[in-house]
Amino acid sequence: MRAVVLTEFGEPDVLRIAEVPVPTPAPDEILVRVHATALNRADLLQRRGFYPNPFPGEHDIPGMEFAGEVMTAPSSASASHVGDAPSASHAAGSHARASRWKPGDHVMGIVSGGAYAEYVTIPADQAMRTPRGMALHDAAAIPEVFITAWDALVLQGGLTPGGRTLVHAGASGVGTAAIQICRAMGAWIAVTTSTNKVQACRDLGANLVIDYTTDDFAGAIAAATDGKGVNVVLDVIGGNYTVRNVACLALKGRIIQVGTMAGPSTNFNVASLMPKRASITGTVLRARPKEEKIAVSRAVADALLPDFDAGVLKPIIDTRYSLDHIVDAHRHMESNANIGKIVVTVAS
Secondary structure (H helix, E strand, C coil): CEEEECCCCCCHHHCEEEECCCCCCCCCEEEEEEEEEECCHHHHHHHCCCCCCCCCCCCCCCCCEEEEEEEECCCCCCCCCECCCCCCCCCCCCCCCCCCCCCCCEEEEECCCCCCECEEEEECCCCEECCCCCCHHHHCCCHHHHHHHHHHHHHHCCCCCCCEEEECCCCCHHHHHHHHHHHHHCCEEEEEECHHHHHHHHHHCCCEEEECCCCCHHHHHHHHCCCCCEEEEEECCCCCHHHHHHHHEEEEEEEEECCCCCCCCCCCCHHHHCCCCCEEEECCCCCCCHHHHHHHHHHHHHHHHHHHHCCCCCCCEEEEEEHHHHHHHHHHHHCCCCCCEEEEECCC
């Protein structure tokens, strides 16, 4: 099969396409023919050598999400469709068993790596069905960002209908997912973004859009909430945002740190959390054990797939590239010009 393989680390032009063996699924896994994948910031870090190969001894192939067609499935009756529950509730409900995957089924999901390839394997219980009526080339833009946003805001942040949240990088993949999730569940959301992306965030339904190049987001949150603050901050920036994030919090508020694009915070005083009885939780998705990835995939599928089916939620796609143009795709992401996801077509 064709795959993007890392044989050295550095700038985008180290990405190479090579012929490698098709992966062999474990007994509890399905083999999927990948139609499309999508870029994530972690892919850039892996390309630069900051993420170790998740499959030591095998080819170092980036790619953390995909949508495609099931080629082979385990015979065990334990393998079942994730996300077929009919409930439109946003709470993670019971996980009723359905018929197991069969060849030809359309699925999507998150993986530790390997999605920049024509074939990928994934635990059968971790795969999610794609939204009804949605093209695979669109569904590839869903898994990583919607799982990250839902997990951070709801499962870890405890956000509920009527709650208030601040999300940084509002025009990013995670940001555009978070705006839609909050709108659908009836939560108030403020986002930060750059000047040229303000209108896009407003159009998606953000209640407050703060241009971080001209405005102080802590002051804007205080003014918009009458000093009450927000219940959850979802932060991918870090750096000097941390101090102001705490200032934005309501009593018992939570900061969920899912990235540190600006590096570590050098002026943060942990004592500032104490008067608000607030907390900071660091989280990653990629390094979690299989059981946790299955659990969060199921929770998100149960909660969100009905809204995707109904057209309430949708992936926001900035640009599309073919696998042959993966270098250009990485350069585009590094320019920070995208609004939403960058999708890479693998199969026609």
